[in-house]
Amino acid sequence: MSDAAAVERGRRAVLEHFRWIDGDADTWSMLREPVALRAIVEGIAATAADDRPDVVVGVESRGFVLGPAVALALGVGFAPVRKDGTVFPGPVVEQQTGPDYRGNRRTLSLRADLVGSGQRVVLVDDWVETGSQALATAALVERCGARLVGIAVIVDEAADPARAALPGIRSLVRGDEL
Numbered sequence: 484m485s486d487a488a489a490v491e492r493g494r495r496a497v498l499e500h501f502r503w504i505d506g507d508a509d510t511w512s513m514l515r516e517p518v519a520l521r522a523i524v525e526g527i528a529a530t531a532a533d534d535r536p537d538v539v540v541g542v543e544s545r546g547f548v549l550g551p552a553v554a555l556a557l558g559v560g561f562a563p564v565r566k567d568g569t570v571f572p573g574p575v576v577e578q579q580t581g582p583d584y585r586g587n588r589r590t591l592s593l594r595a596d597l598v599g600s601g602q603r604v605v606l607v608d609d610w611v612e613t614g615s616q617a618l619a620t621a622a623l624v625e626r627c628g629a630r631l632v633g634i635a636v637i638v639d640e641a642a643d644p645a646r647a648a649l650p651g652i653r654s655l656v657r658g659d660e661l
């Protein structure tokens with residue numbers, strides 16, 4: 484069972500600190516305040532705990548901030564999903580995304596030696612909208628012989644087609660609450 488009190492503390496922190504800035508979502512300011520940062524990290528971890536991950540993955544760049552913190556809270560390790568042909572030594576699998584919320588297509592990469600065959604993987608990020616990056620991450624994880632069993636984010640604004648194709652999305656708030 485997830486820790487409902489921790490999820491609620493995370494949710495309150497997001498609703499208190501979230502801002503729109505010139506029409507763009509600001510999910511950085513909420514991480515600046517230490518009590519909110521802890522509440523958000525622990526809240527995401529509480530939502531993800533039921534998925535019993537062996538490893539957390541996070542997509543560059545906001546997933547690199549939240550992912551390791553949530554992994555620490557869950558007592559598991561972290562593996563990065565990098566974007567767009569960056570130097571990434573080791574046995575790498577690559578996957579192109581569909582158009583994201585800005586219409587951009589990305590090439591995501593994951594090191595196959597960091598995700599073990601048969602492992603349960605949870606994706607941690609700040610936001611899911613079109614689901615393009617989450618879908619590509621699911622494909623990468625599968626090609627490593629593992630399985631994406633859940634997605635844990637601050638904000639769930641997932642489009643219906645992506646939601647149907649993805650594992651369960653757990654979030655602190657929905658997009659229409661912001």
Ligand SMILES: O=P(O)(O)OC[C@H]1O[C@H](OP(=O)(O)OP(=O)(O)O)[C@H](O)[C@@H]1O
Pocket residue numbers: 542543544545546582583584585608609610611612613614615616617
């Ligand atoms: O559901 P989607 O349409 O794929 O969008 C969600 C993704 O987009 C955002 O990242 P962004 O590409 O803005 O990169 P950033 O974290 O470097 O700002 C967000 O952090 C997710 O990773």
